[in-house]
Amino acid sequence: MKTQVAIIGAGPSGLLLGQLLHNVGIDTVILERQAPDYVLSRIRAGVLEQGMVDLLRQAGVGQRMDAEGLVHGGFELAFDGRQVHIDLQALTGGKTVMIYGQTEVTRDLMAARQTAGAMTLYETSNVQPHDMKTDRPYLTFEKDGETCRLDCDYIAGCDGFHGVARQSIPSDSLKIFERVYPFGWLGILADTPPVHDELVYARHERGFALCSMRSATRTRYYLQVPAEEKVENWSDQRFWDELKSRLPETLANDLVTGPSIEKSIAPLRSFVVEPMQYGRMFLLGDAAHIVPPTGAKGLNLAASDVSTLFNILLKVYREGRTDLLEKYSEICLRRVWKAERFSWWMTSILHNFPDTDAFSQRITQTELAYFVGSEAGRKTIAENYVGLPYEAIE
Numbered sequence: 001m002k003t004q005v006a007i008i009g010a011g012p013s014g015l016l017l018g019q020l021l022h023n024v025g026i027d028t029v030i031l032e033r034q035a036p037d038y039v040l041s042r043i044r045a046g047v048l049e050q051g052m053v054d055l056l057r058q059a060g061v062g063q064r065m066d067a068e069g070l071v072h073g074g075f076e077l078a079f080d081g082r083q084v085h086i087d088l089q090a091l092t093g094g095k096t097v098m099i100y101g102q103t104e105v106t107r108d109l110m111a112a113r114q115t116a117g118a119m120t121l122y123e124t125s126n127v128q129p130h131d132m133k134t135d136r137p138y139l140t141f142e143k144d145g146e147t148c149r150l151d152c153d154y155i156a157g158c159d160g161f162h163g164v165a166r167q168s169i170p171s172d173s174l175k176i177f178e179r180v181y182p183f184g185w186l187g188i189l190a191d192t193p194p195v196h197d198e199l200v201y202a203r204h205e206r207g208f209a210l211c212s213m214r215s216a217t218r219t220r221y222y223l224q225v226p227a228e229e230k231v232e233n234w235s236d237q238r239f240w241d242e243l244k245s246r247l248p249e250t251l252a253n254d255l256v257t258g259p260s261i262e263k264s265i266a267p268l269r270s271f272v273v274e275p276m277q278y279g280r281m282f283l284l285g286d287a288a289h290i291v292p293p294t295g296a297k298g299l300n301l302a303a304s305d306v307s308t309l310f311n312i313l314l315k316v317y318r319e320g321r322t323d324l325l326e327k328y329s330e331i332c333l334r335r336v337w338k339a340e341r342f343s344w345w346m347t348s349i350l351h352n353f354p355d356t357d358a359f360s361q362r363i364t365q366t367e368l369a370y371f372v373g374s375e376a377g378r379k380t381i382a383e384n385y386v387g388l389p390y391e392a393i394e
C-alpha cells in the first residue's frame, strides 16, 4: 500500500489532519488501533477556541457544531464565597468559545471521512514506523492477522499520549518536560440542566470544582480528588453533596442533580516532548504534549498542531517548500509552551495543593484575587482562555 501522508491514530488530531489534507487532494491513510465505537465512547473535553472552530469550518465539518454548539462569551470564577464574571467577549475585542464535545467533533470528522471515501483502517495492531530519517519512511502493521506495509512521504503521529510514534523515536533524540500533580479530576456526565448558563471554575478549601456542560440538557461536572482516589468510592449522592459544598450558596441551591451516565477519574499532568518531529515523522496533539484540563487547552492545542502541519504540507506539495518541514516543531512549541504555562497557572491558582504551607496558600489566594480584581489581569486570563493566535506559515 502507498499513500502521501500516513496518519497513526483516528482521534481528533488524526481525523482533522486527514480531512484538511483530503480536501486539497493530498492522499492519506489512517491506522487506528481501536474500533470506531470505542473511539466514540470516550468522554473528553468540550470547549473549542475560535481558532479550532474556524479550522473545523475550513475542513467542512462545522455544520452540526454551528447548529448545536453553544457560543459562550464568558465564564465565572468562584472563590471566597463570591463569583466573578470573566467577560471574554469584552476583554478580547469580541472573541468567544464554543461549547461542543470532543466526542461530537470526532463523530462529525468520522462521518466526513467516510463520505469522502478516504481510507481509515480500524483495529490495526502493532503499528511500527520505519526509516523516518530517510525520504522513504513506511509503516508496518497487522490487520486481520496479516502483516501489511504502508509506504508514504510523511508520517503523522496522532496516536495520543500512549501511542507508538513518540515511543519509536530514540530517547537520546528527545527531551521530556513533565510535571505530575498530586490530584486528579473526578468527572460525571448527567442529563440535567446546567446550574449556570456559563462554565463555573470554583476554588474552595475542600478542593477545586468545575461546572461545565455539553448542551442545554446535558452537564459535565468535575471535583478535585486525591491522585489515588477510586471512582467506586463515589456514589452519585456523594458527588452531588461534595459539589454543593464547594460552590457558592446561590449556585449550590440552584443545582439540579440526577443519575450520572458516566463517572471517571483522570490524573492531571503537564508534559511536553521536544522536538515534536523526527526526520519525516511529526508528532501532533497528545502524542507530543499533555496539559492539565483546567485551561481547556488539550484539544485546542491538537488543533493548532494540525493547522501548522497542514499548512506546511500544503506548501511542500504545492510549492516545493521543503525548507518549512524542519520548522514544524519550533513553530508548534512556541504556542504549546504558552498553553502549558496557562494551564499550569490556572491549575495552580484554582486547586488545593496538599502539603502547601500557610504562606504559599495566602500568596495563591491573593494572586487569584489580584488577577480578577484588575482589568489587566482579567485581560490576560481572557486572551489565553479564548486561545492565542496561530502563527502564519510563510
Ligand code: APR
Pocket (backbone or CB within 6 Å): 008, 009, 010, 011, 012, 013, 014, 031, 032, 033, 034, 039, 044, 045, 102, 124, 127, 158, 159, 160, 161, 162, 163, 164, 284, 285, 286, 287, 291, 297, 298, 299, 300, 302
Ligand atoms: N496504533 C494506532 N492507533 C493508536 C495507537 C497505536 N499504537 N495508539 C493510540 N492510538 C489511537 C488511539 O486509540 C486514539 O484513537 O490514537 C488515537 C489518539 O487520540 P487522542 O488520544 O484523542 O489524541 P489526539 O487525537 O491528539 O486528541 C487530542 O487532546 O487533551 C486532549 O482530550 C483531548 O483527546 C484529546 C486530545
Ligand code: PHB
Pocket (backbone or CB within 6 Å): 044, 045, 046, 047, 199, 210, 212, 213, 220, 293, 294, 295, 296, 297
Ligand atoms: C469539560 O466540559 O469537559 C471541560 C470544560 C472546561 C475545562 C475542562 C473540561 O477547563
